[in-house]
Amino acid sequence: MTDWTSAADLRRRVLRDWERGRLLSLSLTGEALYPWRIPLKGPTTALLADQFDAVRQWIHALAEGAKAEAGKSGSSAGYRLEFQEINHRQLGRNQVPVAAWLDTEGDALALIGKRREAARFHEIAGTISQAFPQLQTWLAKRPLRVLEQAEDWPGLLGVLRWIAKHPRPKVYLRQIDVPGVHSKFIERHRALLSELLDLVLPAAAIAAASASGAAGFERRYGFRAKPLAIRFRLLDAPFHGLTDLSVPCGEFARLSLPARRVFITENEINFLAFPRVPDSLVIFGAGYGFDPLAEASWLQAREIFYWGDIDSHGFAILDQLRSHFPHARSLLMDRATLLAHRPLWGREATPTQRALSRLQADEAGLYDDLRHDRIGPAVRLEQERIGFAWVQAALAGIDPENLRGFD
Structure with missing residues (x-):
């Protein structure tokens, strides 16, 4: 058993950045990531002779997980390997992988099986930014939050439009008239709606000093609350x-x-x-x-x-x-x-x-x-x-x- 980087380790490394929201965030901000080089931990020169068979198996396993070269059969997406030539006095010249490269976003997503989720995110993000351009920065900061609420965005955008059109309406939340949206929907999404409304509404429509958080939603945005x-x-x-x-x-x-x-x-x-x-x-x-x-x-x-x-x-x-x-x-x-x-x-x-x-x-x-x-x-x-x-x-x-x- 070695601590050399495996194909599974590479997937975990990329998946960690997905779970932090970094991959989706960078796809919106345009910050350069690709081609993405991930260094590999492998055998030292001294181990080549002592564990030559283990080294060959390690290289073979990594190569099997890599994408196929142009014109060859196999997956067309994933990582490619960077090799370094090592000259060993007993074994001669050997090519040993030292890094894995993900050339495109598609390669990274294919490696961790997230292509469908990423496509869904970009579809939703496009709809949101078209309706409210001021949310583009928020989309880059909270991409996984966008995916978590994927099915609810039509209703969420409907509520945002209604409140933006009727700032500080002095009515109960029950009186928001958006097709397919009921008061329990708004109750369930108070925290998320607060994040979005703070970015969408003008400062004059937000009572920032008097209320905050989900519990202060009504006072913050000018709705009537159940009287204490x-x-x-x-x-x-x-x-x-x-x-x-x-x-x-x-x-x-x-x-x-x-x-x-x-x-x-x-x-x-x-x-x-x-x-x-x-x-x-x-x-x-x-x-x-x-x-x-x-x-x-x-x-x-x-x-x-x-x-x-x-x-x-x-x-x-x-x-x-x-x-x-x-x-x-x-x-x-x-x-x-x-x-x-x-x-x-x-x-x-x-x-x-x-x-x-x-x-x-x-x-x-x-x-x-x-x-x-x-x-x-x-x-x-x-x-x-x-x-x-x-x-x-x-x-x-x-x-x-x-x-x-x-x-």
């Missing part, structure tokens, strides 16, 4: 007989509820079990961020308390909340609560290390101790592990007179 709902509970008196409500963000912003305090928690069980508190409501964070809450300007005039996990990310979320509501206070995110629940500590999977500028002095001290592992390795106390009596005591400490007797 804010879920909240009134903690002392029902609202028209209701205590647990979910309303669209825009409607929540217009409510201006008659509550003096607003509690925010990320845990649904804590949200549901939150004790009765007069003149207050609790909001279930549910991971949607604080941008929707920021639309409710009336919250600026309310006391806001945030209850999150005691770990690095919990303090990072608190810091984010204060970018919208600087007056927000933390609840049950203090050193005493953490130390009192030591047996219930967990381990934070990926702690954040970034600096947080909006924490108060005591919060910042605890955050630094957590992120630098001064209390223990990646310490975390999840909010749902805090004892209920401890929660009630903390709430009573906010307003002992008005909370006395509530449970």
Whole structure:
């Protein structure tokens, strides 16, 4: 068994460039590749005599895989061999292959069996560049992506044409009227369509600063999105007989509820079990961020308390909340609560290390101790592990007179 280059090695070498998209990319950019010389690893002069039969078999196997010379039978496509004459004192002059040459793109594609795929790519690329010349550079960068979606390009181009004709249409994606295209098609191709629309649309039609990625597709390109709902509970008196409500963000912003305090928690069980508190409501964070809450300007005039996990990310979320509501206070995110629940500590999977500028002095001290592992390795106390009596005591400490007797 030797490490000399075989015909299979040559195919793998060329296939590697195909799988990187290089062969198709160069066919579009016009960058010179052919004739393409691939050096061969073969026997040294010293091995010619010791392994002469093995060398002859190696040369024969390589020659069998090469394309036929003009006028001879065999394949007319593939590689040709470059030989070097070696003068051996015992064996005399011998021709040993030192390189394989692929003279044309057709030779390279024939070697790896990709002629049909390449023809399909060039057909699709021609259609795309004819419809949207500004995508030519993208085609050269993402040729395999083009082939992956080969059957879907008629629909994709239809969607691009529609959006280009109706920039920032303020309709739901369901209302795009392209033959053969349905809303699930667009949902499935959001990421790809985002790549293409960023190149096709004028800058004025893209809200680049406010949204990115597949999740922000609607806002980025001016479509109406399914409204986010804010879920909240009134903690002392029902609202028209209701205590647990979910309303669209825009409607929540217009409510201006008659509550003096607003509690925010990320845990649904804590949200549901939150004790009765007069003149207050609790909001279930549910991971949607604080941008929707920021639309409710009336919250600026309310006391806001945030209850999150005691770990690095919990303090990072608190810091984010204060970018919208600087007056927000933390609840049950203090050193005493953490130390009192030591047996219930967990381990934070990926702690954040970034600096947080909006924490108060005591919060910042605890955050630094957590992120630098001064209390223990990646310490975390999840909010749902805090004892209920401890929660009630903390709430009573906010307003002992008005909370006395509530449970």
